[in-house]
Amino acid sequence: xxxxxxxxxxxxxxxxxxxxxxxxxxxxxxxxxxxxxxxxxxxxxxxxxxxxxxxxxxxxxxxxxxxxxxxxxxxxxxxxxxxxxxxxxxxxxxxxxxxxxxxxxxxxxxxxxxxxxxxxxxxxxxxxxxxxxxxxxxxxxxxx
Numbered sequence: 001x002x003x004x005x006x007x008x009x010x011x012x013x014x015x016x017x018x019x020x021x022x023x024x025x026x027x028x029x030x031x032x033x034x035x036x037x038x039x040x041x042x043x044x045x046x047x048x049x050x051x052x053x054x055x056x057x058x059x060x061x062x063x064x065x066x067x068x069x070x071x072x073x074x075x076x077x078x079x080x081x082x083x084x085x086x087x088x089x090x091x092x093x094x095x096x097x098x099x100x101x102x103x104x105x106x107x108x109x110x111x112x113x114x115x116x117x118x119x120x121x122x123x124x125x126x127x128x129x130x131x132x133x134x135x136x137x138x139x140x141x142x143x144x
Contacts, residue, residue: 003043007039011032017105018031018108018112022093023093026092027109033074034116034120037116037120038119038120041123041124042119044127044130045127048130054134055138057138060135063131064131064132067127074121075121078113078114078121081113085106090102090105090106090109094106
């Protein structure tokens with residue numbers, strides 16, 4: 001429960017400058033997904049034996065197969081974000097700010113989305129391998 005609260009607080013802290021200065025930020029949902037995915041899956045990769053799903057073989061196998069479309073979705077949304085900023089710039093949601101403020105916030109948005117986007121993609125790629133190792137260990141050694 002503490003990790004979920006910490007993840008929610010981190011997400012709110014990251015999105016606060018963006019939501020405070022923009023009227024409508026079109027990437028709020030995917031930004032939240034990237035932050036949650038990054039924190040949660042990296043936590044599961046390193047502390048998997050302490051999670052609730054550590055001993056549930058069928059759930060781990062299901063998560064391995066569900067991670068494939070999830071990874072493609074993460075990559076697709078990151079590509080959409082980069083393409084959107086390259087083609088349309090940030091005028092649609094940052095046009096009301098002064099040029100200096102707009103430049104600073106656009107740099108922050110781009111850096112933050114790339115950090116959590118790429119981090120969540122890397123974590124989502126590592127996660128099925130961690131699950132596979134856990135399945136093998138539980139079957140052959142009796143550990144997680």
